[in-house]
Amino acid sequence: MADTATPATTDHGVTTAEDRLALYRWMRLTRTLEERLVALYRQTKVVGGLFRSLGQEGCAVGSAYALERTDALSPLIRNLGSMLVKGATPLEVLRQYMAKGDSPTRGRELNIHFGDVTDRHFVGQISHLGDLVPVMAGITMTFKLRGESRVGLVYVGDGATSTGAFHEGINFAAVQRCPLVVVVENNGYAYSTPTDRQCAAERLADKAAGYGIPGVRADGNDVLEVLRVTREAVARARAGGGATLLEMMTFRRKGHAEHDNQSYVPEGEIEKWATENDPIDRFTARLTGEFGVTTATLAAIDAEVVAEVDAATEEAEASPPCSGTDALVGVYADPAEMPPLWYRGDASAAVSKHERPASWGTHDG
Amino acid sequence: MAEITFLEAIREALAEEMARDPEVVLLGEDIGKYGGAFKATDGLQARFGEGRVIDTPVSEAAIVGAAAGMAHYGMRPVCEMQFIDFVSCAYDMLTNYVATSRYRAFLPCPIVVRGPSGGYVRGGPFHSQNPEAAFLHTPGLKIVYPSTAEDAKGLLKAAIRDDDPVLFFEHKYLYRRIKAVMPPGDHVVPLGKARVAREGTDLTIVTYAATVWKALEAAEQLAAEEGLEVEVIDLRTLLPMDDEAIEASVRKTNRVLIVHEDTVTGGIAGEITARINERCFEWLDAPVRRVGAHDVPLPYAPPLEDFVLPQTSDIVRACRWLAAY
Numbered sequence: 255m256a257d258t259a260t261p262a263t264t265d266h267g268v269t270t271a272e273d274r275l276a277l278y279r280w281m282r283l284t285r286t287l288e289e290r291l292v293a294l295y296r297q298t299k300v301v302g303g304l305f306r307s308l309g310q311e312g313c314a315v316g317s318a319y320a321l322e323r324t325d326a327l328s329p330l331i332r333n334l335g336s337m338l339v340k341g342a343t344p345l346e347v348l349r350q351y352m353a354k355g356d357s358p359t360r361g362r363e364l365n366i367h368f369g370d371v372t373d374r375h376f377v378g379q380i381s382h383l384g385d386l387v388p389v390m391a392g393i394t395m396t397f398k399l400r401g402e403s404r405v406g407l408v409y410v411g412d413g414a415t416s417t418g419a420f421h422e423g424i425n426f427a428a429v430q431r432c433p434l435v436v437v438v439e440n441n442g443y444a445y446s447t448p449t450d451r452q453c454a455a456e457r458l459a460d461k462a463a464g465y466g467i468p469g470v471r472a473d474g475n476d477v478l479e480v481l482r483v484t485r486e487a488v489a490r491a492r493a494g495g496g497a498t499l500l501e502m503m504t505f506r507r508k509g510h511a512e513h514d515n516q517s518y519v520p521e522g523e524i525e526k527w528a529t530e531n532d533p534i535d536r537f538t539a540r541l542t543g544e545f546g547v548t549t550a551t552l553a554a555i556d557a558e559v560v561a562e563v564d565a566a567t568e569e570a571e572a573s574p575p576c577s578g579t580d581a582l583v584g585v586y587a588d589p590a591e592m593p594p595l596w597y598r599g600d601a602s603a604a605v606s607k608h609e610r611p612a613s614w615g616t617h618d619g
Numbered sequence: 620m621a622e623i624t625f626l627e628a629i630r631e632a633l634a635e636e637m638a639r640d641p642e643v644v645l646l647g648e649d650i651g652k653y654g655g656a657f658k659a660t661d662g663l664q665a666r667f668g669e670g671r672v673i674d675t676p677v678s679e680a681a682i683v684g685a686a687a688g689m690a691h692y693g694m695r696p697v698c699e700m701q702f703i704d705f706v707s708c709a710y711d712m713l714t715n716y717v718a719t720s721r722y723r724a725f726l727p728c729p730i731v732v733r734g735p736s737g738g739y740v741r742g743g744p745f746h747s748q749n750p751e752a753a754f755l756h757t758p759g760l761k762i763v764y765p766s767t768a769e770d771a772k773g774l775l776k777a778a779i780r781d782d783d784p785v786l787f788f789e790h791k792y793l794y795r796r797i798k799a800v801m802p803p804g805d806h807v808v809p810l811g812k813a814r815v816a817r818e819g820t821d822l823t824i825v826t827y828a829a830t831v832w833k834a835l836e837a838a839e840q841l842a843a844e845e846g847l848e849v850e851v852i853d854l855r856t857l858l859p860m861d862d863e864a865i866e867a868s869v870r871k872t873n874r875v876l877i878v879h880e881d882t883v884t885g886g887i888a889g890e891i892t893a894r895i896n897e898r899c900f901e902w903l904d905a906p907v908r909r910v911g912a913h914d915v916p917l918p919y920a921p922p923l924e925d926f927v928l929p930q931t932s933d934i935v936r937a938c939r940w941l942a943a944y
């Protein structure tokens with residue numbers, strides 16, 4: 255594999271040849287897996303909505319790649335790529351989307367709302383936007399209190415920056431000097447709302463000034479640039495320098511979810527981003543250009559990725575569905591399981607439990 | 620007149636009230652040009668302008684708080700929660716500020732907070748909630764949860780005209796499934812009045828929202844299979860509650876089942892049971908029983924959701940139990 259990186263590249267010597275092929279692979283895997291999910295969605299095998307990160311793979315992958323395995327990451331709905339980098343598998347994702355009994359949440363939660371805080375260290379999101387910012391402040395506070403050299407990274411969208419939870423969480427992290435990187439993925443829209451209707455400041459990165467932490471805006475569709483600025487923020491956090499806010503400029507090329515036809519996006523904008531600013535196309539051009547990677551090398555990765563997704567799809571489709579009574583397990587540690595409600599099963603048996611005592615109605619004081 | 624859906628009935632109510640009263644304005648996320656996640660406000664911004672159909676940032680506390688401020692100065696804001704699950708983000712504003720404003724400060728706060736609620740749609744734990752009970756415990760709020768398209772329209776119009784804050788739950792399972800021809804003219808359904816959805820003599824089901832339809836289905840099945848005549852009371856408004864309607868039915872049938880989609884523990888059925896005990900215990904021939912969701916966060920996989928939520932067959936079994944008691 256040729257690695258002809260020179261100081262003339264904008265890579266600033268941040269990555270090795272191996273890194274670059276890994277980054278390419280994660281981006282390609284993200285896109286291929288999502289395309290497979292679209293096919294399954296059209297076959298009605300996906301239960302619930304499907305959320306795409308098309309055009310945002312560079313941002314998701316590049317930022318997550320800056321972390322160590324023991325660092326914690328909290329993804330959002332557009333961060334399938336980040337989760338894959340952090341160790342989530344296509345099989346897990348497919349099982350989740352198909353509501354399978356052996357999916358990571360065993361059918362309790364949807365899509366990529368799942369996590370693993372014991373080994374791979376990514377925390378499952380909930381739908382309520384912004385809620386994971388304070389949670390990640392707490393996780394990174396724990397790292398700090400324990401004197402561990404670990405950091406955390408939390409993603410929010412441009413829309414989520416308007417929530418109270420975002421504000422409270424990032425302010426808390428800033429004041430406590432938590433080793434936290436807050437990545438704002440500015441993809442132009444929150445559902446149908448353009449970013450300029452979400453925030454009156456021109457740059458979301460400028461919010462950082464109000465919290466007294468560094469704020470950096472970067473090209474979110476340049477995976478190497480994303481990696482570079484995230485690594486800087488991660489290094490600062492690890493060195494005790496506290497929190498950083500990163501604003502990654504990108505674009506949501508699909509609807510909020512598959513059902514949304516994006517009628518609100520000005521004509522030509524989606525096509526423009528697709529043809530001129532696709533993160534995989536851009537990176538491919540650099541790999542084959544300034545980094546001298548052969549197209550055959552990339553084609554081999556593409557084929558590997560398809561094979562991986564094929565195998566995972568086959569296995570996920572064969573996974574068992576959930577079984578109803580499993581719903582009653584795991585609300586509490588103790589008791590771990592609750593009994594079904596009284597009317598389930600044999601209701602007549604419940605009648606005999608309610609026999610009237612002999613004294614009923616004969617109370618004579 | 621043509622039939623319209625539950626969802627269209629909501630839109631009609633909003634449009635009619637906006638046309639009637641220039642102080643009525645809408646606030647919410649993606650409600651303007653986009654017309655809302657479920658299209659409840661489709662076309663309203665084009666008709667009434669950006670000053671009356673206001674797209675907001677993703678900030679539920681600010682939506683409700685701003686609505687309160689507007690209401691203090693005579694406006695009639697109607698807030699949309701994109702999903703009612705996100706009303707939790709405005710819980711402080713609603714329970715501390717809005718609900719107490721009249722009592723503590725003589726400040727009227729005539730706002731409506733409305734949004735899609737409820738399950739049976741594979742929405743998972745954060746797009747299926749029924750948080751009505753969390754607000755039942757807050758004096759100062761009114762709570763409406765309609766089951767029919769006519770009521771959706773008439774009650775929403777009444778809620779907008781009401782001088783106090785109203786939480787208005789719209790079951791998303793009903794949005795496009797339930798249709799009706801709207802009554803002619805200015806159709807307003809008073810808050811606080813229940814409706815007899817089906818007459819019966821043998822036992823009463825007290826319920827509201829989507830489970831009204833399940834109760835009706837169960838009643839038909841019981842009538843056909845064992846000649847049991849079940850009365851179904853649709854509460855329509857949960858706060859204030861129509862105690863008279865419940866009592867009248869209890870006196871008639873002497874057996875009561877309360878059904879709701881919300882989880883059983885701390886659900887509204889407990890409150891209704893207590894009221895029946897206090898008002899008409901002597902008229903009961905059997906203990907009041909409840910059918911509701913199991914006490915778990917609502918899971919997403921179809922077999923799990925189906926198991927957790929009350930189904931028609933559950934209502935049938937519970938009715939048989941009550942009838943046999």
Ligand SMILES: Cc1ncc(C[n+]2csc(CCOP(=O)(O)OP(=O)(O)O)c2C)c(N)n1
Nearest residue numbers: 332381382383411412413414443444445705
């Ligand atoms: C507190 C809260 N309010 C509303 C919603 C409904 N909602 C889901 S996604 C979304 C837009 C999110 O936009 P953004 O944060 O920019 O993320 P993106 O989808 O663009 O990645 C909204 C309003 C929510 N999930 N949480």
Ligand SMILES: [Mg+2]
Nearest residue numbers: 411412443444
């Ligand atoms: Mg966005």
